[in-house]
Amino acid sequence: METPFALSGKKVWVAGHRGLVGSAVVRRLERENCTIITAGRDEVDLRRQAETEAFVEKLRPDVVVVAAAKVGGILANTQKPADFISDNLAIELNVINASFKVGVSKLLFLGSSCIYPKMAPQPIPESALLTGPLEPTNEWYAIAKIAGIKLCQAFRRQHGCDYISAMPTNLYGPGDNFDLNASHVLPALMVKIHNAKQRGDETVTLWGTGTPLREFLHVDDLADALVFMLANYSGEEHLNVGFGSDVSIRDVAGMMAKVIGYEGTFVFDTSKPDGTPKKLMDSSRLMGMGWKPQISLEKGLADTYRWFLDHVEEGLRENKA
Ligand code: GFB
Numbered sequence: 665m666e667t668p669f670a671l672s673g674k675k676v677w678v679a680g681h682r683g684l685v686g687s688a689v690v691r692r693l694e695r696e697n698c699t700i701i702t703a704g705r706d707e708v709d710l711r712r713q714a715e716t717e718a719f720v721e722k723l724r725p726d727v728v729v730v731a732a733a734k735v736g737g738i739l740a741n742t743q744k745p746a747d748f749i750s751d752n753l754a755i756e757l758n759v760i761n762a763s764f765k766v767g768v769s770k771l772l773f774l775g776s777s778c779i780y781p782k783m784a785p786q787p788i789p790e791s792a793l794l795t796g797p798l799e800p801t802n803e804w805y806a807i808a809k810i811a812g813i814k815l816c817q818a819f820r821r822q823h824g825c826d827y828i829s830a831m832p833t834n835l836y837g838p839g840d841n842f843d844l845n846a847s848h849v850l851p852a853l854m855v856k857i858h859n860a861k862q863r864g865d866e867t868v869t870l871w872g873t874g875t876p877l878r879e880f881l882h883v884d885d886l887a888d889a890l891v892f893m894l895a896n897y898s899g900e901e902h903l904n905v906g907f908g909s910d911v912s913i914r915d916v917a918g919m920m921a922k923v924i925g926y927e928g929t930f931v932f933d934t935s936k937p938d939g940t941p942k943k944l945m946d947s948s949r950l951m952g953m954g955w956k957p958q959i960s961l962e963k964g965l966a967d968t969y970r971w972f973l974d975h976v977e978e979g980l981r982e983n984k985a
Pocket of ligand 1: 852
């Protein structure tokens, strides 16, 4: 296992290329001299072992980025615990086993900051994994992601595979899910505030108390970190990928209102869950290796809103017409 690892000339399979993370990884890899392999769910259902193995056997990638996952915000996680644990366990097990069978030389598994205990020390170091009880709203998803980290570690120990894991903080950016029942907070705020402005509503209702703190990273920064890790990291421990500072839900809603040009106020529906009070990650290991995020939250929100207007809002208007 040598670092740096050269992507040049390699066949790189981005599993989950239509998602927020996968599509950003594809955009970023287009700047590398590699061949990108993708397959939609219509071609291969990664929850099915035989289909996954047949696909990997046929295309024989050199490198795999496991960005395929069942993801969602706080409500979706609470409402569909079986889907979140079962789909994610199946996808990661099938992709990792199939990759091993064809001798993939580097694999990068993606987890999430919710793998850490609810009351982890802040900022959360990688070593906080499995030191306490999880946040109940997303423990099903978290357990599946912890199993993914352990799968990579086990293949490393038993077979010497160069499989690594990245744990991103809360992400946002172009290609996000804007469905209010399933989305994370930032796309939800964008839709709610945008609609309120269009309709001339004086208030927007947010979930919870508005006091939880979240760390937000633009997905293009994440994609850059992942390519950096593929090239420069080969270790058993997962690496945190964060922005470095957090913001309350109330404050980020204010930032979003500014971007959209909305002047109304926010009300809080405290019958909806807050989730974990704070989850700022300690990303000093990765940053110490030389990677840094480039996109400020202000700029990232403005760019994402432009993308939303061009892609999502336009589609909604056409559907209504
Ligand atoms: O982004 P989010 O759904 O997930 O919610 P988590 C973050 C915070 O925003 C919570 C509040 O305190 C929500 O109550 N919030 C306010 C809203 N208004 C809204 C709204 O309209 N929609 C949404 N979705 N939230 C996720 C996990 O937790 O973190 C995932 O569920 C994943 O599994 C992800 O790990 C990184 O940050 O609480």
